[in-house]
Amino acid sequence: MYTWLGQLTAELESRITAMQAQVASLPPSQIESATLKYSATARMKPQVLLMYLSLLPADKLALITILEIMRMSGSGGIVDGMKVLRGMVAVGKAVETEFRAETIKNVAGVDSHHWLKSIDPQTQKPSRQLIGSVWKKIGEQVKQPKISEQAEGGSLQEVWTPSWSRMVQLGVGSELVDALLKVAKVEREAKDRHTGTILKEEQSAFTHSYEYVRGKKLGVIKLNPEVAARLARDDIGVVIHPKHLPMLVEPRRWTSHNEGGYLLHSVPVMRYKESLEQQKWLQAASEEGHLEPIFHGLDVLSSTSWRINRQVFDVVLASWNQGEAIADIPASEDRVNYDFPEPLDPSNQDPQVRTKYVEKMKMVLAQQRKDHAERCKFNYNIEIARSYLKDEFFLPHNMDFRGRAYPIPPHLSPVGDDLCRGLLTFGTKKPLGTTGLRWLQIHLANVYGYDKASFEERAQFAQAHQADIFDSADNPLGGNRWWLNAEDPWQCLATCFELTSALRSPHPEAFESSLPVHQDGTCNGMQHYAALGGDVQGAKAVNLEAGDRPADIYTGVVDIVNRVIEEDKKSGHAVACLIDEALGRKVVKQTVMTTVYGVTFVGARDQIAKQLQARGDVSQDDIFAVSSYIAKTVLNCIGDLFSGAKSIMDWLATAARLISRSIPYERASDAASQLTTTSRSGKVVSRASKEFMSAVIWTTPLGLPVVQPYRKAQKKQIMTALQSVYISDPNAPAEVSPQKQATAFPPNFIHSLDATHMLLTALKCKQNNIAFASVHDSYWTHAATVEPMSDLIRGTFVELHSQDLVGKLRQEFLSRYGDYCIPVQSAQNISTSSTKRRVAAAKRQRAMSEMLAPSEMSDATDSCLSAESAFRNDIAEAEVDLITSSNEVTEATAAESMGLSTGKLDEIAGLAVSGQEIPTMKMGGQAWVRFKDVLPPCPPRGIFQVQKVKESAYFFS
The missing domain is CATH 1.10.1320.10 (DNA-directed RNA polymerase, N-terminal domain)
Known part of the structure; x- marks a missing residue:
């Protein structure tokens, strides 16, 4: 350098x-x-x-x-x-x-x-x-x-x-x-495989090239492998200075939108990407004093003290210095042999051979780069942990635009990977007491992966493996390494150390423990949807109702998927026959979890492809076909799994589409008067779409204003010394992106609710002198205080969902956007797409009901799938079409045949909802409707009573 x-x-x-x-x-x-x-x-x-x-x-x-x-x-x-x-x-x-x-x-x-x-x-x-x-x-x-x-x-x-x-x-x-x-140049050395001669060559330290990132061709600056290797080996603090590190004193309390956290470094309370609109709403709420509960909740998280688990750190450091692959740490570059393909025979002109060679080489190089990046990340975390070995420290927190809390230091925090969590322990200790030892045992079973059994069975699991636990603690690298078989090995090792110390102490109940014990939600997004909609089946599937054992929604789905695959194999389905082993719950878990957040087929396929690659029982050539087949099967199988949630998701998406296509009344006339503008091709261009500036804005139960930032930013091409780049002014007025506003609103709304639940729980824990930390829907405390924290988790959830949250949201939308105007054509398009989605869902459910006989369905299946008639009734009651134009006869007919209600197009008024005419306005030769006249009513609630959550021991477990 x-x-x-x-x-x-x-x-x-x-x-x-x-x-x-x-x-x-x-x-x-x-x-x-x-x-x-x-x-x-x-x-x-x-x-x-x-x-x-x-x-x-x-x-x-x-x-x-x-x-x-x-x-x-x-x-x-x-x-x-x-x-x-x-x-x-x-x-x-x-x-x-x-x-x-x-x-x-x-x-x-x-x-x-x-x-x-x-x-x-x-x-x-x-x-x-x-x-x-x-x-x-x-x-x-x-x-x-x-x-x-x-x-x-x-x-x-x-x-x-x-x-x-x-x-x-x-x-x-x-x-x-x-x-x-x-x-900038570097000198690289290589050994000739044939002569053994050391060859030297001067190369550029940095190169400019192009890569495809998420389907887009982007210019990148790449480090020479020699430079990257030096970064992995050397003390990176020489050239890289972290902006935000843990604090040695308790962080400043949050007092405004930009005052709090670090003592001197200025950090905003909210993370948002260049959204002036969000900034203004946040600042106004802060100045009005509406954010005090949020500030106090973040202060609770920030005031939790931490230390480095020295025993785990010593094992990590020894493993790192040996360079061997252990847990999720890849082996050092000098100790791993990558399976590079044999060089091509120049005389072989077969294009298929060359294609396979190139694909294999790309895979190996990609794995090599991935391993290197992972080692760099571990190196960074190890160096930070080394710096804080003897100190008690704090992690100041702020939040994203939905209210979800995050530690400001980006490295070595509870939000990090298994290694980060294994290295962290609370800065304070509490005696285990009468229940703490049992919860340590349950926690060990959880991090090992034995987390779907009853609490008693989990405790017995730890007792049965006591010899393995002692061996892991006494000789983690030289013993039988039982802890490495865990789902979260580093957290398992930390628990082994803690349990060993507690069990060998003269009085285990008096042993002072600092290990964080977790209570995790079951498909937490679905838990909120089930509570919002009063969905009985959904509530049972995600442990909102009490049971002798925890319900496992993922196992229920994968059992159905495996039966479908076996049926397809019998009928000679080519792709199904490529699957030799039955699928495990891990293959479908992420897809099922993200279904309530609107995961697409492509997203589901990619999620499943990653799991299949990790399993290794499907050849690389077949992964695309197999993952596509499984993704389609999974999405079909869970067609009715979230029937109650689906109606709320559709309502939220419809509301967002209407908002994003609405225009304030005072601007609607100006937009309508410019409808004769023509494009370069001579076509008439509607000015109205350029006036779609309304983003979806709502207020969380704790008073946080949330502004969805998705807009169509105008990018400007700039030629630089390296390449052409595109930049945009984030503060320039830009029309919203209706598609992104609609697809992102359901998950963002649910995330704002889980953030509210977490902050309410944090405040209650502070009042009861209970140490508290969280990673979204995973709440941490000392082993001795797990049970009182669990009571608070259930209580705050009931308190949150005892309100009519969807009704309040609808009323807020009517107050903010009620008189906004929407072009009739835009409203028709929204209604038609909503009808198509419901018809397709009903068709999928009918097909699944025919494929799986009721006698074959297990209890888990019964909790996931309802009868087709109930599904149709739910849709007919929950959904109301805004508009159906006369040229959608086919969809309307299909909908009616399935029991779905459809609106009618009135000759004069132009619109009808639930048989009632909607007034329209004529401006600039175009028909408009008001937002408050076309926003559908809230979906009807089911009969589930949220108070039952207080009786569910496995709600968070």
Whole structure:
């Protein structure tokens, strides 16, 4: 890196000198009138670029570029690299921050309060966040002349400049990154397999290429394997400085939308992606004092203290140093032999052979890159854990736009993987008491994977394996390694250590334990849907009702799927015959879990494909066909599994579609008057669609305003020194994306409810002096306080769902959007798609009812599938068509034949809902309806009483 610094400095000095000569040759008029535009040579105009590059010395620009590119490695889902746009903008931002720091230091002086406020007391160095905060305050003083005249550092206000635009950051960053890619080199060595000679070659340290990421071709900057390997081996703290780490003191309490968490670093209480609308709603709610319960809940999570489990850390470190593959840590690169295919015979011209060779090579290389990325991640977490080995620390929390809480430190937190959770233990200890030892035993069974049995059976499981537990604790790497067979091995090892210490102590009940014990929800999204809709079958399937044993919805589904597969095999189905072994619940678990969140067929297929690859009993060539077949079968089998939830999901999606296609009344007339606008092809273009600006906004039961950010941002193509990139102004007005608004609303609404439930539970635990931590629907506490926490979990759930949440949501929509106008054609399209979905669901259920005889259905199946007639009745009662136009006779006829009610198109009014005419308005030659006239009523509730949750021991278990 030191060599790179000198070479990059010289390259930048050369480029700046060339720019100065080029600018000197320009007419004065061009220099004075220079604007921020890009020239045909794929670079920012030299007179503009020179102005920004001259703000700092070349050696500082070089150092910033190297460190920032190294820091960004692995971000954005790119293994050993980064997206070009992300890297260039990051470098541009870093240059801007350094310029601000230099300005404050040189103008105000190192003794000024401005400079002292930018110093991080822990590192004794300027902090990016603090520099940004100081610069912002100086800007606020500039806008207030009276304060400006009296403030210290008045000269600072004279040199203060607004934040650089994204185009400036991109232009500066692209020039610096382009220079780095040109000069940074590494020397690689390889041994000739035939002669044994050591060959050396100089290669670029960074390369610019393209990759397909989620189906899109994106420019990426990749690290040379030698550079990536050094990062995996060396002390990464030398070049990578984490922005947010755990705190050694209790975090600041949240007092407003931007005040809380770290003592000095400014962190907002909500994470959202450049949504000015969400920012304004959040700020207004904070200023009105509506967010106090949310702030208190986050404070509870932030005030929970943690320590590193030293026993687990020692095992992790020993495993890491040995370089062997253990648990989820891949082996070091010098100890793994990847199954690379044999080189092709040049004389073989068979295209199929070549295709198979390329596919096999891609798979092996992908696995190699994945393993390397995993080792880098583990290296990072191990180094952070090492830094906090002797300390008690805290994890400040904030939330996403739906209210879900997350630790702000991105590494080594409960939200992390099994290794992170195994390394973490509470900072405080509590005696096990009369019930704690039993819950430690149950917890061991849970993390081992034996979590669908009764509590008594789980405790007996731990007792039966006591010898294995002792062996795992006494000799984790040299013994029989029983703990490695667990579903969560590192958490299992941590529990083995804790149980061994407790059982060997003179008085186990008095043993002070710090291990977090988990209580997890059963398909938590479905639990909320079942409570919202009063769905009896759904409630039984997800343990809202009491039972002798926990209901396992995933086993019920996979049993049905396996029977369908066997029937298909008997009939000679080619793809079904490729499945040799019966499917396990793990194959379908994620798909069943995400069904209530609107998972698509493609999403379900990808989820199942990953599980099949992990099983390894289906050849790689057949995985696509088999996963497609299983995904279709699973989705068909659970057609009625969530019948109660489905009606609520459809209602939520319909409401979102109507909102996203609505226009405030005062703007509707202007939109209608421009319907004659024509496109370049001469076609008439409706102006109304460009006016669809209404995002779905709702308020959670705790008072948090949620704004869905999905809009059709207008992107602008910019040519840079590396490639063409697209950028967009996130604050520019843009029409909403109706499709994303509709598909995202049901899961987002449910996530806002599970976040509310968690925060309510956190507040109750604080009142009862119970330590509490959470990972969404997994709640953690000491073994001694599991039972009182479980009582609070059930109580807060009942308290939450005793309200008519869907009814309140509908009323909020009517209050906010009631008089908004919707084009009749848009409303018709929404109604037609809703009808099609219900008809297809009814057809699937009929097919499944015919395939599976009632006598063959197990108890688990009965709790998952209802009779077809009940399904039709539920749909007919729960759903009301808004509109059915005369050209959808086929769908309407099919719907009527299945018992579905359909609306009629009135000749004059144009619309009808439940047989009642809907008034329409004529504006600009087009018919409009009001939102409040077409929003369907809430789906009717079932007979399940949410108070029964208090009697269910396995609600969270």
